[in-house]
Amino acid sequence: MKQIVIDKPHSINVEDTYKPQPPNSEVLVKPRFGGICGTDIHIYEGNFIGTYPVTPCHEFSGEVIEVGSSVSNVKIGDKVIVDPNVRCHQCDACRTGRLNICENFSAVGVTRPGGFSELVCVPESNVYKFENCSFEAAAFGEPLACVLYGQSKINYMPGQKVIIWGAGAIGLLHLMACKNIYGCNDITIVDLEHKNLDTAIKAGASHTVIADDNLEAKLSEINNGKFDIAIDATGNSNAVHTLFKHLARGGQALLFGVYDQKAELKLSPFDIFINDWEIKGSLTYNHDFYSAVKALDNELIKPEILIGLKISLDETPNIIRKIADGERMGKVQVKIN
Ligand SMILES: [Zn+2]
Numbered sequence: 313m314k315q316i317v318i319d320k321p322h323s324i325n326v327e328d329t330y331k332p333q334p335p336n337s338e339v340l341v342k343p344r345f346g347g348i349c350g351t352d353i354h355i356y357e358g359n360f361i362g363t364y365p366v367t368p369c370h371e372f373s374g375e376v377i378e379v380g381s382s383v384s385n386v387k388i389g390d391k392v393i394v395d396p397n398v399r400c401h402q403c404d405a406c407r408t409g410r411l412n413i414c415e416n417f418s419a420v421g422v423t424r425p426g427g428f429s430e431l432v433c434v435p436e437s438n439v440y441k442f443e444n445c446s447f448e449a450a451a452f453g454e455p456l457a458c459v460l461y462g463q464s465k466i467n468y469m470p471g472q473k474v475i476i477w478g479a480g481a482i483g484l485l486h487l488m489a490c491k492n493i494y495g496c497n498d499i500t501i502v503d504l505e506h507k508n509l510d511t512a513i514k515a516g517a518s519h520t521v522i523a524d525d526n527l528e529a530k531l532s533e534i535n536n537g538k539f540d541i542a543i544d545a546t547g548n549s550n551a552v553h554t555l556f557k558h559l560a561r562g563g564q565a566l567l568f569g570v571y572d573q574k575a576e577l578k579l580s581p582f583d584i585f586i587n588d589w590e591i592k593g594s595l596t597y598n599h600d601f602y603s604a605v606k607a608l609d610n611e612l613i614k615p616e617i618l619i620g621l622k623i624s625l626d627e628t629p630n631i632i633r634k635i636a637d638g639e640r641m642g643k644v645q646v647k648i649n
C-alpha cells in the first residue's frame with residue numbers, strides 16, 4: 313500500500329509499504345479524504361513535536377475495513393471520522409477532565425501514523441461514526457472540534473457583535489459556528505485576501521473588511537469600530553494588537569492562532585481592568601469531538617465551501633513543499649482512496 317512519509321525535516325515522499333494489522337483494541341481505516349493543515353507543514357519543516365519518520369494527516373474521514381479482536385463498538389463498513397488525539401487518561405490533567413492538556417498524549421499524524429496512507433490503524437475509542445454528511449465534510453472533524461472548544465469558552469449574549477480576524481479555513485469555521493450554532497447575526501470578518509472574504513460572505517458574514525492601510529478607518533464605520541467578541545484566527549501578533557484596539561468594554565477576546573513563540577503582546581493592564589475584558593486561549597479540544605461530528609453530520613456546519621484545492625495522494629509531497637515555500641492555495645484536501 314501507498315503512504316506519504318516525512319522521514320526527516322524537509323524530506324517527504326510517497327512510499328510503498330506493507331498493510332498494517334490492527335492490534336486488539338484498534339481498527340484498520342481506509343482514509344477517504346484528508347485535509348492538509350499548518351501542523352503538517354510544521355512537521356515537514358521540523359518545527360513541531362512530530363516524531364520521524366511519520367505519515368502526516370490528522371484531519372481525515374474514512375471507512376473501517378478491519379477490526380481488532382476486542383473491538384465491540386465499531387464494525388466493518390462503518391463511515392468514521394478519526395479523533396487524532398490519543399490521551400493517556402492517567403495524568404493529573406486527564407483525571408481532572410482537561411484532556412487537551414494531557415501530559416502524555418500521542419497523536420495520529422503527528423507522533424503515530426496518520427491519514428495520508430491507503431490504510432491506517434487507530435484506536436477504537438478514537439473513531440466516531442457518521443452517516444449523512446460527505447466524506448469531504450467529515451474530514452473537517454478535527455479542526456471543527458478545535459473551533460468548538462474555543463467557542464465554548466465564549467459567553468454569548470443575544471445581539472452581541474462579533475469580529476473574526478482571519479478568513480482562512482479556521483476563521484471561517486468560527487464564522488459558521490458563531491452563526492449556525494450560537495445564532496450571532498452581526499459578524500464582521502477581516503482578511504488580507506478578497507477571495508477568502510468572498511467565501512466568508514457565502515458562509516454568512518455580515519461585513520467583510522480587507523486588511524489594507526485603511527483597515528482601521530473602515531472598521532470605525534462598522535458598529536463605531538467596537539466589537540463585543542473578537543476571535544483571532546490569524547496567529548499574527550500585529551493583528552492581535554489591532555484586535556484589542558477594537559474590543560468593546562466588557563468584551564471577550566479569544567486568541568486562537570498558533571503564534572510565533574517569541575512574539576510578545578503589548579497590552580495595558582489598566583485597559584484590561586477598566587474595560588473588564590476577558591482574554592481566553594484555546595488549545596486543541598476537550599470533549600468537543602462528539603459535538604463536531606454531530607454538527608457536521610446534521611449539516612449545521614457545511615464546510616465543503618472552504619476547500620480551495622483537491623489533490624491526489626501522489627501530488628501531496630509536492631503540494632506540501634509548495635505550501636512550505638509560502639504558496640497560498642486555501643484549504644487543500646487530499647482524495648486518499
Ligand atoms: Zn490540523
Ligand SMILES: [Zn+2]
Nearest residue numbers: 400403406414
Ligand atoms: Zn493524560
